[in-house]
Amino acid sequence: MITLNDIKDAKKRLENTISKTPLMKAPILSKEKNAEIYLKEDNLQITGSFKLRGAFNKVAMLDDAKRNAGVVAASAGNHAQGLAFAAQYFGCVATIFMPEATPLTKVTGVRSYGANVVLTGENFDEAYASAVKFAKENNKEFVHPFADDEVIAGQGTIALEVLDSINDIEQLIVPIGGGGLISGIAIAAKSINPNIKITGVVASGAKGMKESFEARMPIDSSSVRTIADGIAVRDVTPKLLDIILEYVDEVVEVSDNETANAILFLLEKHKLMVEGAGAVSVAAIMHDKVDIKNKKVCAIVSGGNIDVTMLSLIIEKGLIKSHRKMNLIVTLMDKPGALMKLTEIFTSCAANIVQIDFDRNSLKLEFGEAHVTIALETKGEEHQELIRENLKQQGFRFKQI
Structure with a gap:
């Protein structure tokens, strides 16, 4: 079981390496919603996403033999860049399997940290299967993007940073994909303050975790389709669901249109470049999916690696809508x-x-x-x-x- 001490130890490993990202008040949103709203801007992390925290903590905890053998991952973006950065920092070889249709900008971003990229498969599941097989056959450490204790502990450091700065936060609003981020944050936050409310946010096109939370048993999505590609996870991991059932108070969903509105709002009003997965927490606030009136809350803005083509489309539609x-x-x-x-x-x-x-x-x-x-x-x-x-x-x- 992951403990608060595990997360505190992870925070020490990350110090002086990753960025302690800004925690900024959102004045316009606060006024509109009659609440005190803060944004934890992990889109400004070194690799553009919170994923670096978990990947770095994982590689830091490997022994020399495993590091020397190299690390392997399957990812279409943020986890890939996080692991590539960590591997470069510790001087080991990272091999990242990505779907063949992965945008060139993401492939280039991973390679810029010295990782080997293998483009294979039509989707993430096929790339994942190839990565697991490669790691096993070559005796390399496979680093899962969310179903890994060291990775979860690394992600939980976000909660420590928030509560170190504002210790009376009443509610944390967190994106959910596979569940690693919210698991780490919820364990840390509830261990410090059992009364803090933890709200998870899924995309309507990838709501397996919400349905599982409500049914209290794993229910995989039959299909996944959302602009929030960073949380477009089809299968629910039972271990992570158990953590979420124990520590998370509610799970809500937002549509792609609501997410797009939040992306445009953050770009215009806060000058923040945020990807779909990173914007769902703000979308939940903007579109009244959460009850936050007269509360002090923090929305986790988890990543900013948005494809420029998608951003252009969102801006175009936003201009027409407004x-x-x-x-x-x-x-x-x-x-x-x-x-x-x-x-x-x-x-x-x-x-x-x-x-x-x-x-x-x-x-x-x-x-x-x-x-x-x-x-x-x-x-x-x-x-x-x-x-x-x-x-x-x-x-x-x-x-x-």
Whole structure:
């Protein structure tokens, strides 16, 4: 059984190596939710994720023979970088198995710490099976991303840092994937203060741990699909479920849309680059999945390694949802001056055109017509309504998309 002393010992091993990440108050969120809300910003950790804590503690505790033999892991990102960093620090060889479709930026990030990367399999489960087989055949230490006592103890150091800074925190809100992070945090926090409330947050597209928590028995997800790829875990580990059942008070879920809203909020309001898995704790607060009124709470922002393509998509959708961008398809007569007449409306409404495409070949068009697809920068819902009214008054047929 992992104890508070194990976690305190892990904290000593991590000192002077990893970053003691900021614990910052979230003033806007605090005011909106009538609570005192803090963010533990482990997205600012050296490798961009809390995973470094557990991986480093694990490698630090290996004897010389096991270190010299090398370490092995299967990961699509954060655990891979954490283990690669730890292996480089201790001078041992790390071999990381990653799915073939892993983005190049993540592969490059792992290799930058000197690890050997093996791209294999169509998904994580296939890469995992290959990694376990390789480790066994070559007598190397396999480092599991969450189902490992030393890894869990390393993750629990986050709770010690939070409570060392603010000892009267009433509630910790923690992302859940495989359960290693929340297990370590919950053991540490409850051992120090049994009255502290521990809330876990899963993604709606990967809620095996929530269903297992409610059923009090392991229930694996039939499928996993979420933008929070760092917590997209299908199978529930019985040992971790037992810890969560003992130490965690509740488990809630957030949708991908709610997670995307939190990513954009953290980027705009707190200047924090946060991945989906790291943002679910804030999403739970923003969308009232947790009762925190008049409480002092801390949301664990666990990682910031978001793919830039995903970030671009989230920003685009966020701008549309907040009425700061407007996409229109307008039907014009295909004749000189028609497009100028349309753009004059946008000029009179002070709407900036950021993109425009012209199509006269669509089968949906009558002869002599054209479709113009336009993206506009707008200043809110009232501004968009003004644009729509002006288009109607001038007789334009259009559709907002």
